[in-house]
Amino acid sequence: MISRGRAVVLLAGFLVLAVVPAVAAMLNEPFYLDLFRRIMIFAIAAVSLDLILGYGGMVSFGHAAYLGIGAYAVAVPAFYGIESGLVQWTLAVLASAAAALVIGAVSLRTTGMSFIMITLAFAQMFYYLGISINAWGGDDGMRLARRSRLPALDLADATVFYYVVLAILVGLLWLGHRLVHARFGAVIRASRSNETRMRAIGFSTFRYKLAAFVLAGAVCGLAGALLTNQTDYLTPSYMHWTRSGEIMVMVILGGMGTLVGPVLGAAAYLLLEDVLSAWTVHWQIVLGPLLVLVVLYARRGLYGLLPGSASRDG
Amino acid sequence: MTALLVAEQCLNGLQLGVMLFLMAAGLTLVFGIMNLVNLAHGSLYMVGAYLATAVFNWSGSFLLGVLFALPATLAIGMLVEVIALRRLYERDHLDQVLATFGLILFFNEAVAIVWGRTALFTRVPSALTGHIMVLPGVSYPAYRAVIILVGLAVALVLYVLVSRTRLGMLIRAGASNRTMVAALGVNIRLLYTLVFGFGAALAALGGLMAGPIYNVQPGMGEEILIQVLVVIVIGGIGSIRGALVGAVVVGMVDTLGRAFLKPLLSTTLGPVAAQSAGPALASMLIYLLMAAVLFFRPRGLFPAVRS
Numbered sequence: 001m002i003s004r005g006r007a008v009v010l011l012a013g014f015l016v017l018a019v020v021p022a023v024a025a026m027l028n029e030p031f032y033l034d035l036f037r038r039i040m041i042f043a044i045a046a047v048s049l050d051l052i053l054g055y056g057g058m059v060s061f062g063h064a065a066y067l068g069i070g071a072y073a074v075a076v077p078a079f080y081g082i083e084s085g086l087v088q089w090t091l092a093v094l095a096s097a098a099a100a101l102v103i104g105a106v107s108l109r110t111t112g113m114s115f116i117m118i119t120l121a122f123a124q125m126f127y128y129l130g131i132s133i134n135a136w137g138g139d140d141g142m143r144l145a146r147r148s149r150l151p152a153l154d155l156a157d158a159t160v161f162y163y164v165v166l167a168i169l170v171g172l173l174w175l176g177h178r179l180v181h182a183r184f185g186a187v188i189r190a191s192r193s194n195e196t197r198m199r200a201i202g203f204s205t206f207r208y209k210l211a212a213f214v215l216a217g218a219v220c221g222l223a224g225a226l227l228t229n230q231t232d233y234l235t236p237s238y239m240h241w242t243r244s245g246e247i248m249v250m251v252i253l254g255g256m257g258t259l260v261g262p263v264l265g266a267a268a269y270l271l272l273e274d275v276l277s278a279w280t281v282h283w284q285i286v287l288g289p290l291l292v293l294v295v296l297y298a299r300r301g302l303y304g305l306l307p308g309s310a311s312r313d314g
Numbered sequence: 315m316t317a318l319l320v321a322e323q324c325l326n327g328l329q330l331g332v333m334l335f336l337m338a339a340g341l342t343l344v345f346g347i348m349n350l351v352n353l354a355h356g357s358l359y360m361v362g363a364y365l366a367t368a369v370f371n372w373s374g375s376f377l378l379g380v381l382f383a384l385p386a387t388l389a390i391g392m393l394v395e396v397i398a399l400r401r402l403y404e405r406d407h408l409d410q411v412l413a414t415f416g417l418i419l420f421f422n423e424a425v426a427i428v429w430g431r432t433a434l435f436t437r438v439p440s441a442l443t444g445h446i447m448v449l450p451g452v453s454y455p456a457y458r459a460v461i462i463l464v465g466l467a468v469a470l471v472l473y474v475l476v477s478r479t480r481l482g483m484l485i486r487a488g489a490s491n492r493t494m495v496a497a498l499g500v501n502i503r504l505l506y507t508l509v510f511g512f513g514a515a516l517a518a519l520g521g522l523m524a525g526p527i528y529n530v531q532p533g534m535g536e537e538i539l540i541q542v543l544v545v546i547v548i549g550g551i552g553s554i555r556g557a558l559v560g561a562v563v564v565g566m567v568d569t570l571g572r573a574f575l576k577p578l579l580s581t582t583l584g585p586v587a588a589q590s591a592g593p594a595l596a597s598m599l600i601y602l603l604m605a606a607v608l609f610f611r612p613r614g615l616f617p618a619v620r621s
Contacts, residue, residue, distance in 0.1 A: 059407065059408050061411070106605060106608075113547075114551075114613070117543055117544075118604070118608050120540070121544065121547075121601040121604045125598045128594060128598050128601075131597075132594030132597070245415045248412065249415065252409075252412050282423050282426065282427050283423075284423040285419075285424060285427065287419055288416040288418070289416065289420055291415065291416030291419070292417065292420075295412050295413040296398070296401055296402075296413070299409075
């Protein structure tokens with residue numbers, strides 16, 4: 001159960017996200033709307049990675065591949081005149097799920113360092129594939145002519161788009177909470193702590209892990225669809241391996257094996273980037289050592305620092 | 315003509331291969347012995363290239379650059395090990411990936427602050443600008459030939475060092491049972507620091523030789539790092555022999571793929587399809603190879619023996 005202190009923090013965090021558009025409008029700073037929408041989109045990607053990384057112990061170093069696939073699934077149909085968001089987003093989810101199915105089926109045969117490397121290798125393949133397709137912008141990428149058209153919702157309106165992303169994030173957290181506390185989640189977590197035992201008592205852990213892997217890929221694909229709408233641009237650099245590293249950093253920074261942790265991590269990472277880059281163009285020289293310090297000294301991430309941190313769920 | 319081209323591209327493949335080996339040897343030693351995934355190994359390659367190039371441009375002597383960059387990068391490597399990485403040996407791979415990712419950001423930015431973001435000017439040392447005859451009728455740039463020779467010499471020295479000397483014996487012993495070696499009175503921490511510094515110097519050697527061929531710029535380390543990771547995974551993590559075989563295989567496959575895949579495809583698919591599919595497939599080739607190797611032999615071609 002979530003402790004009381006933590007519930008208060010969560011509720012406060014949700015309220016902050018809910019009033020961002022009003023505050024941004026009041027201050028006449030639409031930039032903040034943009035920044036927080038970006039944070040939430042990366043939060044969705046980070047939560048999806050945490051489902052397999054934190055709960056399942058599968059260190060996927062190629063998660064940005066699905067981000068890219070989702071982005072292509074929006075921008076490419078748009079390029080050919082198909083602007084329906086329902087079509088684009090369904091395609092994003094299905095295509096990244098299919099990619100995750102193939103990648104997972106091969107990668108999950110290995111563990112440890114080999115698993116890290118093989119997922120990285122697959123992401124690199126997609127990255128180079130994206131670079132080489134000149135019809136879809138190649139290395140430079142291409143502009144998204146028009147944001148996805150949703151029934152009754154106009155994504156070109158920054159506030160509407162913001163609440164769509166917020167609704168998706170909240171829905172994902174709720175579903176994720178149900179999932180990790182369901183039998184499926186229990187099997188995934190148990191496979192992480194002792195896979196041999198799970199197999200001995202009769203679970204096909206491979207199938208469960210593969211299902212989780214595909215689910216995570218599909219959710220991250222949706223984040224990619226949102227991301228390309230956010231930036232109005234498609235570029236293969238969404239799939240660059242440093243992007244996979246960043247998403248992983250968000251998960252660890254926030255606290256892996258929790259649902260709220262990755263959201264905090266995404267917020268902390270992107271806000272830090274924003275603050276530091278306003279202060280100096282060489283912001284990464286501060287961020288880099290900071291990451292090392294977090295790994296060395298704050299092993300449970302930001303979420304572990306919140307009150308009532310004895311509990312691991314969220 | 316085609317035979318000449320193939321011979322030249324094979325030499326280029328070998329040259330890329332030995333370059334990858336210089337990186338892979340250090341990385342695989344560090345992984346095999348300290349059980350550390352060091353993504354920042356590419357940063358040491360970059361630091362080596364920058365230091366050598368800066369001294370070369372300042373003094374006009376390439377050799378002076380080499381003599382400065384190797385010990386300097388060795389010292390930087392040992393410093394990084396003592397300050398940060400030493401604490402990560404007992405941690406899981408995830409923590410190591412993250413911390414060394416942080417180090418990459420740091421080093422890239424540090425280099426950009428000192429030398430700027432644009433590529434640093436450099437050139438092939440004037441003594442090695444010519445071509446040499448490697449076979450009757452086959453001429454090859456002298457500089458690249460020297461790289462191949464240096465790389466092969468390093469491989470030989472490493473082999474002797476690891477399998478024939480007392481230090482090498484300690485290194486191998488430390489890899490198979492750290493606690494036992496420490497119990498026998500060996501200063502294992504110092505040994506680890508030395509091995510790490512040595513790996514850093516090898517990376518610097520690769521970087522400073524790569525400088526005149528590729529660009530010297532921030533981020534140059536990551537491009538090769540990913541290829542090196544492919545090498546050590548194919549070769550078998552922790553095995554020097556695997557690193558050598560993997561490096562040559564990856565160097566060859568990558569170079570020959572880029573050179574010949576497009577013409578080869580255009581005979582079967584037609585020129586238009588080959589124009590787009592060729593380069594894409596060529597850059598994906600080594601990753602396909604790695605996925606295939608891992609699928610059939612999850613521990614690589616030459617798995618290191620671990621207790």
